[in-house]
Amino acid sequence: DAKTTQPNSMESNEEEPVHLPCNHSTISGTDYIHWYRQLPSQGPEYVIHGLTSNVNNRMASLAIAEDRKSSTLILHRATLRDAAVYYCILRDSVKGAQKLVFGQGTRLTINP
Amino acid sequence: GAVVSQHPSRVICKSGTSVKIECRSLDFQATTMFWYRQFPKKSLMLMATSNEGSKATYEQGVEKDKFLINHASLTLSTLTVTSAHPEDSSFYICSARDPGTGPSRTEAFFGQGTRLTVV
Numbered sequence: 091d092a093k094t095t096q097p098n099s100m101e102s103n104e105e106e107p108v109h110l111p112c113n114h115s116t117i118s119g120t121d122y123i124h125w126y127r128q129l130p131s132q133g134p135e136y137v138i139h140g141l142t143s144n145v146n147n148r149m150a151s152l153a154i155a156e157d158r159k160s161s162t163l164i165l166h167r168a169t170l171r172d173a174a175v176y177y178c179i180l181r182d183s184v185k186g187a188q189k190l191v192f193g194q195g196t197r198l199t200i201n202p
Numbered sequence: 203g204a205v206v207s208q209h210p211s212r213v214i215c216k217s218g219t220s221v222k223i224e225c226r227s228l229d230f231q232a233t234t235m236f237w238y239r240q241f242p243k244k245s246l247m248l249m250a251t252s253n254e255g256s257k258a259t260y261e262q263g264v265e266k267d268k269f270l271i272n273h274a275s276l277t278l279s280t281l282t283v284t285s286a287h288p289e290d291s292s293f294y295i296c297s298a299r300d301p302g303t304g305p306s307r308t309e310a311f312f313g314q315g316t317r318l319t320v321v
Contacts, residue, residue, distance in 0.1 A: 124309070133208075133295045133312030134246070177245070188299055189236055190310055192246040 094178045099197040102168050110163040110196055112178030117158050122181045124190070125152065125163050127174040134177065134192075137163065173200045205229060206298050208313030215286055215320055223281045223316045225296030231276035232298035236310075237269075240293040252279040252296075286320040293317055 095113040102108045114123065125137040138145055138152045140161070145152040151164040165172055177195040205228040215221045225235055233254045238246040250271055251259040258271035268290075270282040279298075283290050297312040 131315070133297070133315045135312065136309035139309060188234055189248055189251055190297070191248060194245050
């Protein structure tokens with residue numbers, strides 16, 4: 091699996107937008123970009139994923155660079171419940187590899 | 203949405219004993235499940251891939267005789283930590299993907315995790 095690079099930690103304020111970056115310069119054409127987050131003492135949960143186009147869902151938005159070498163997870167209005175570790179993961183859709191290999195992720199702190 | 207459930211959520215055991223952790227897919231059939239372990243403040247480390255009806259595939263450095271995996275049905279995989287030692291204390295997490303969602307819906311679902319403490 092291609093590697094991703096994320097900042098170790100970020101901090102933001104409640105009710106403000108948060109932009110979490112991820113670099114994946116070795117991404118292949120068949121790699122989907124996935125984001126998961128892990129709240130304290132819980133298993134990870136799916137946030138969003140995309141291939142080439144920007145994606146929106148009820149939790150977040152995913153902005154993918156035109157060359158796909160980087161992406162940004164956007165939380166439009168952070169709440170205290172969004173404090174978690176956010177993982178950016180590449181997953182090959184063609185090879186059928188189902189396993190997710192986690193990097194270090196970004197620990198997001200939300201200030202009240 | 204799909205749900206993966208783990209049991210127990212917490213367990214304390216004595217050194218030398220074995221502990222079994224269950225992972226169930228509640229509303230879908232999972233031919234493949236995955237087991238991770240996580241130390242405090244660290245990321246998830248993939249231990250093995252559990253395959254229904256066949257042997258598990260272990261990641262490099264994971265002792266298969268230490269961490270026994272059984273995937274006897276399409277909704278249940280178990281991880282048994284044998285002859286547990288204090289260094290086996292960790293947070294164990296399983297995951298599965300609902301194959302019925304198709305290749306474009308590739309999100310995985312995770313259990314809530316099991317906190318194992320070996321004393």
